[in-house]
Amino acid sequence: MAGPRPVVFSGPSGAGKSTLLKKLIKEHENVFGFSVSHTTRNPRPGEENGRDYHYVTREAMQAAINNGEFIENAEFSGNLYGTSKAAVQAVQAKNLICILDIDMQGVKNIKKTDLNPMYISIQPPSMEILEKRLRDRNTESEESLRKRLHAANVDMELSKEPGMFDVVIVNDNLEDAYKNLKQALLEEINKVKKTKTSS
Numbered sequence: 001m002a003g004p005r006p007v008v009f010s011g012p013s014g015a016g017k018s019t020l021l022k023k024l025i026k027e028h029e030n031v032f033g034f035s036v037s038h039t040t041r042n043p044r045p046g047e048e049n050g051r052d053y054h055y056v057t058r059e060a061m062q063a064a065i066n067n068g069e070f071i072e073n074a075e076f077s078g079n080l081y082g083t084s085k086a087a088v089q090a091v092q093a094k095n096l097i098c099i100l101d102i103d104m105q106g107v108k109n110i111k112k113t114d115l116n117p118m119y120i121s122i123q124p125p126s127m128e129i130l131e132k133r134l135r136d137r138n139t140e141s142e143e144s145l146r147k148r149l150h151a152a153n154v155d156m157e158l159s160k161e162p163g164m165f166d167v168v169i170v171n172d173n174l175e176d177a178y179k180n181l182k183q184a185l186l187e188e189i190n191k192v193k194k195t196k197t198s199s
């Protein structure tokens, strides 16, 4: 696929991926674009269809997967999630760095494709702090929280595999984590800015 090199964000649910990537896109709206995933989970208060996710039924999503419309898809905490080819193409058509926010299964599956992104892991400072952030976010049932914390334990182990991620950022203090993120992406940001000013 054409355009600048995409960036994959992964890491346990509650680690702060959305918080960091929203900040990044807001500060660099002519540089980054978000790949809007599909999901079968219900929207949270404040989320918008087509901006945060495309909210679909399991039947519709399964049919689209069977039809070859997805680059990757995964079952996470009882729901389907997936990156459509159209979502990535929509960002790349604008010559922006495409940001994907995906779970560890997605990372493994993207590695089998020709997307060739940079892989960034966002990690919580500890499991205790992760649980507190997820509880304080007030978006999960006790059952969903349990599943997400279980997945987080598995993710944290898998992310230690050498070569799995290009950059690991521990999101303890938000401003420090954001500064580290921008530093990791500085070269790619400058490349895109340069092509925009020369065209």
Ligand SMILES: Nc1ncnc2c1ncn2[C@@H]1O[C@H](COP(=O)(O)OP(=O)(O)OP(=O)(O)O)[C@@H](O)[C@H]1O
Pocket: 011, 012, 013, 014, 015, 016, 017, 018, 019, 020, 133, 134, 136, 137, 171, 172, 173, 174, 175, 177
């Ligand atoms: N550095 C931080 N310090 C304290 N709270 C934070 C920090 N970063 C994020 N949070 C808060 O933690 C909660 C989880 O963050 P966020 O929703 O961004 O996580 P996420 O990794 O995108 O989760 P999910 O994968 O479930 O979408 C939010 O309420 C957010 O405001």
Ligand SMILES: Nc1nc2c(ncn2[C@@H]2O[C@H](COP(=O)(O)O)[C@@H](O)[C@H]2O)c(=O)[nH]1
Pocket: 010, 011, 012, 013, 017, 037, 038, 041, 072, 073, 074, 076, 081, 082, 083, 101, 102, 103, 104, 105, 106, 107
């Ligand atoms: N494999 C994929 N994982 C995805 C995708 N979109 C989001 N996600 C991941 O799901 C969990 C839960 O997200 P939430 O919004 O319900 O909290 C989180 O880890 C996301 O990174 C996707 O398209 N593919």
